[in-house]
Structure formats: structure tokens, C-alpha cells
Amino acid sequence: MKLMLFLSHNGILSRRKAFEAVRNGAVSVNGRLDLEPSTDIDPARDQVYFNGRLVNDKIFEYIILNKP
Numbered sequence: 603m604k605l606m607l608f609l610s611h612n613g614i615l616s617r618r619k620a621f622e623a624v625r626n627g628a629v630s631v632n633g634r635l636d637l638e639p640s641t642d643i644d645p646a647r648d649q650v651y652f653n654g655r656l657v658n659d660k661i662f663e664y665i666i667l668n669k670p
Contacts, residue, residue, distance in 0.1 A: 605629065605650070606639040612660050614652055628653050 603611075609620040609629070623629055624639040630651045631643060643650065645659040 603643060603645060604639070605631065605636065605641045605643055608643055608645060608650060608659075609652065609657065612657055614657055623652065 605624060606617055606620040609615050609623070610617045614620065615623055620629075621639045625637060627635055627637060629636060631641065631648055633649075633651075650657045
């Protein structure tokens with residue numbers, strides 16, 4: 603998954619704002635500053651920080667209801 607997509611899918615920023623934030627140095631991956639928005643990351647293995655705060659991967663839970 604691309605870094606800017608990871609940020610947008612987790613509700614941190616929109617794709618365009620995520621692109622700008624990565625370019626401006628606000629995002630680090632595994633403790634290293636990353637300036638390339640299209641860097642491939644593995645959400646299960648890599649730790650992504652935005653402005654010094656850890657970004658957790660959202661896990662969606664779907665509930666299906668049948669109400670006759």
C-alpha cells in the first residue's frame with residue numbers, strides 16, 4: 603500500500619493533503635523521515651508516524667442486520 607493512501611484510508615488526511623504532508627516532512631516510517639509519498643509500506647509490519655503520533659491501521663467491522 604502506498605504511504606499517502608495509507609494516511610487517507612485511516613482518516614488522517616485526504617490524498618492531496620497527505621501528498622503535501624509527506625513532501626513537507628511531517629511523516630516518518632519506522633522512525634525515519636520519508637519524503638516520497640509513493641513509498642510502499644506494509645501496515646502490519648511498518649510503523650507510520652504523522653507529526654510524531656503513531657497512525658494505527660483501521661480495522662473495519664461490518665454488522666449485517668435483517669429486520670423484517
